[in-house]
Amino acid sequence: MSAPATRTPPTAEEIAAxxxxxxxxxxxxxLDTLVARYPARGAALLPVLWHVQRSRGWITPNSVAxxxxxxxxxxxxxxxxxxxxxxxQDAPAGREVVMVCKTLTCRLRGAQDVIDALEDHYGxxxxxxxxxxxxxxxxxxxxxxxxxxxxxxxxxxxxxxDLTPESAxxxxxxxx
Amino acid sequence: xxxxxRLMEHAPAIDAPPQSLADYKATGGYKGLEKALKMEPxxxxxxxxxxxxxxxxxxxxxxxxxxxFVPKNTGKPIYLACNADESEPGCFKDRQLMERVPHLLIExxxxxxxxxxxxxxxxxxxxxxxxSIAALEAALIEARDKGLVGENVMGSGxxxxxxxxxxxxxxxxxxxxxxxxxxxxxxxxxxxxxPFPAVEGLWSSPTIINNVExxxxxxxxxRDGVEAFxxxxxxxxxxxxxxxxxxxxxxxxxxxxxxxTTTIRELIExxxxxxxxxxKLKAVIPGGSSVPVLPADAIDVPFTYGAVKEAGSLAGAGGxxxxxxxxxxxxxxxxxxxxxxxxxxxxxxxxxxGTGWLEKLVTRIWSGEGSERDIELLDRVAxxxxxxxxGKTICFLADSAVMPTKSFLKHFRDDFVKAVADGGSxxxxxxxxxxxxxxxxxxxxxxxxxxxx
Numbered sequence: 001m002s003a004p005a006t007r008t009p010p011t012a013e014e015i016a017a018x019x020x021x022x023x024x025x026x027x028x029x030x031l032d033t034l035v036a037r038y039p040a041r042g043a044a045l046l047p048v049l050w051h052v053q054r055s056r057g058w059i060t061p062n063s064v065a066x067x068x069x070x071x072x073x074x075x076x077x078x079x080x081x082x083x084x085x086x087x088x089q090d091a092p093a094g095r096e097v098v099m100v101c102k103t104l105t106c107r108l109r110g111a112q113d114v115i116d117a118l119e120d121h122y123g124x125x126x127x128x129x130x131x132x133x134x135x136x137x138x139x140x141x142x143x144x145x146x147x148x149x150x151x152x153x154x155x156x157x158x159x160x161x162d163l164t165p166e167s168a169x170x171x172x173x174x175x176x
Numbered sequence: 177x178x179x180x181x182r183l184m185e186h187a188p189a190i191d192a193p194p195q196s197l198a199d200y201k202a203t204g205g206y207k208g209l210e211k212a213l214k215m216e217p218x219x220x221x222x223x224x225x226x227x228x229x230x231x232x233x234x235x236x237x238x239x240x241x242x243x244x245f246v247p248k249n250t251g252k253p254i255y256l257a258c259n260a261d262e263s264e265p266g267c268f269k270d271r272q273l274m275e276r277v278p279h280l281l282i283e284x285x286x287x288x289x290x291x292x293x294x295x296x297x298x299x300x301x302x303x304x305x306x307x308s309i310a311a312l313e314a315a316l317i318e319a320r321d322k323g324l325v326g327e328n329v330m331g332s333g334x335x336x337x338x339x340x341x342x343x344x345x346x347x348x349x350x351x352x353x354x355x356x357x358x359x360x361x362x363x364x365x366x367x368x369x370x371p372f373p374a375v376e377g378l379w380s381s382p383t384i385i386n387n388v389e390x391x392x393x394x395x396x397x398x399r400d401g402v403e404a405f406x407x408x409x410x411x412x413x414x415x416x417x418x419x420x421x422x423x424x425x426x427x428x429x430x431x432x433x434x435x436x437t438t439t440i441r442e443l444i445e446x447x448x449x450x451x452x453x454x455x456k457l458k459a460v461i462p463g464g465s466s467v468p469v470l471p472a473d474a475i476d477v478p479f480t481y482g483a484v485k486e487a488g489s490l491a492g493a494g495g496x497x498x499x500x501x502x503x504x505x506x507x508x509x510x511x512x513x514x515x516x517x518x519x520x521x522x523x524x525x526x527x528x529x530g531t532g533w534l535e536k537l538v539t540r541i542w543s544g545e546g547s548e549r550d551i552e553l554l555d556r557v558a559x560x561x562x563x564x565x566x567g568k569t570i571c572f573l574a575d576s577a578v579m580p581t582k583s584f585l586k587h588f589r590d591d592f593v594k595a596v597a598d599g600g601s602x603x604x605x606x607x608x609x610x611x612x613x614x615x616x617x618x619x620x621x622x623x624x625x626x627x628x629x
Contacts, residue, residue, distance in 0.1 A: 104511050104512055149423075
């Protein structure tokens with residue numbers, strides 16, 4: 001078992017790498033179509049942050065400033081929103097984010113064993129990024145997949161149900 | 177036993193692709209919309225009112241009555257927000273509906289817009305449902321292509337847009353005013369009512385917020401008529417209900433039932449294959465994690481709003497969580513209190529601090545550090561923080577933590593007393609012993625931290 005999650009601030013290299021994946025101007029054409037759906041510019045904040053995050057991997061400090069300027073809203077508001085929602089990442093989050101459900105139905109069917117197995121296999125605590133940078137694995141509140149309990153979600157990509165400690169590890173290893 | 181399927185009658189299998197527009201139309205799809213476009217908007221509302229369909233998101237408010245609150249001629253635009261932020265632990269029926277019959281929801285949204293005078297609907301889908309979003313987006317492309325959504329709906333000259341809006345992980349956005357705050361681009365903070373959203377909602381304009389399943393009933397009501405709709409269910413719970421059954425059962429899943437003729441016991445024993453591993457039943461949470469728990473001998477009641485209430489709980493959002501005889505209720509309650517504490521938005525002190533207190537107290541009992549006094553304190557904190565109706569908090573999240581707490585203590589106090597006397601929950605002791613064997617540092621009952629923040 002490794003030490004508990006340490007949340008050191010992103011390095012300059014990490015920030016540059018994420019920002020380098022797409023310039024804000026690259027994102028603009030799609031963002032404009034999102035903004036057009038709403039009667040107020042600021043309403044597009046969640047969809048805009050999703051697009052920025054998908055394009056850059058996580059929401060960098062520059063992304064916050066650029067999003068605020070683009071939507072004509074205060075930077076503090078953007079930061080407030082990012083920290084309110086669990087699915088927005090404000091630090092490097094691995095290539096894929098894995099949410100492992102920990103809430104009642106999943107717990108009744110063995111979620112804790114699944115969480116233990118993933119922590120042991122990757123030598124991490126929930127909320128950490130794996131050493132190889134492939135996954136950020138976090139314990140999540142109910143994913144709405146109670147018919148598949150215990151379950152986990154690879155954000156935007158896949159969901160896995162009826163997990164055992166072994167199948168959870170195998171499922172992620174097969175994504176590598 | 178009669179099974180009355182309406183919403184899911186023609187739904188493809190769970191793992192099959194979503195129903196296509198062609199398949200939906202072949203089974204009467206968009207016939208309701210066609211009919212509605214020839215009706216006066218108020219007549220649609222009247223039909224929904226007479227059908228008596230109540231909100232399927234948990235609160236059970238009559239949909240037609242809600243629609244009738246929209247003020248006329250304010251000069252402001254009117255909006256429809258579909259609540260697809262299905263985040264209540266134990267509930268997954270709306271996900272099934274969106275991913276299997278997406279056009280049913282889209283047709284319902286367009287018809288509701290027609291009735292209330294809206295020209296735009298936003299379907300707010302929780303961030304954890306990318307497959308639901310994909311199904312809806314694909315269906316919307318088909319619907320726009322065929323003129324069922326957009327500038328000129330079915331050639332009527334009337335315009336109606338439907339947009340899918342993805343949430344980003346926050347239970348509170350399923351609270352209807354929290355959803356509005358989120359949809360406007362903010363933190364999902366619930367708002368003080370009044371003004372009610374029907375008068376002042378999105379961007380201070382009249383807004384109707386309906387659950388996915390509620391809206392999916394609208395095409396059925398208009399297409400088949402009020403009488404046909406009311407032939408299933410009873411006066412209290414008209415129409416079918418989608419119910420998800422999960423936890424300690426052989427076959428977890430969702431089912432569409434006639435609520436008047438299907439008991440909670442049948443949901444478990446017939447539809448979900450019974451309690452798993454041949455074990456006995458201990459407890460059932462019938463309507464999603466926020467409603468009171470029922471003991472095993474209280475489940476021979478039909479799944480109507482009225483009957484479940486009489487039995488001491490609520491049919492809520494239709495999420496039946498089953499717990500077998502081996503379940504430690506201290507462990508189960510601790511898990512739920514972690515959930516409510518994590519999901520409290522933090523605006524109101526009784527909720528922000530109170531859910532934390534509930535979690536701390538039940539954790540103390542769970543880990544063998546509790547006393548009889550802590551059990552009393554748990555009960556007392558629950559009494560203190562609940563009561564949105566008394567104006568203690570803006571929304572019902574604190575009450576949602578109180579209902580399980582009070583009912584767990586009422587029906588399963590023995591488990592708490594035993595945990596105090598025996599040095600903790602059996603779940604805690606098993607973990608402690610296992611970790612002692614592997615000489616790893618003892619951990620808490622669940623991962624130390626939920627999420628990154």
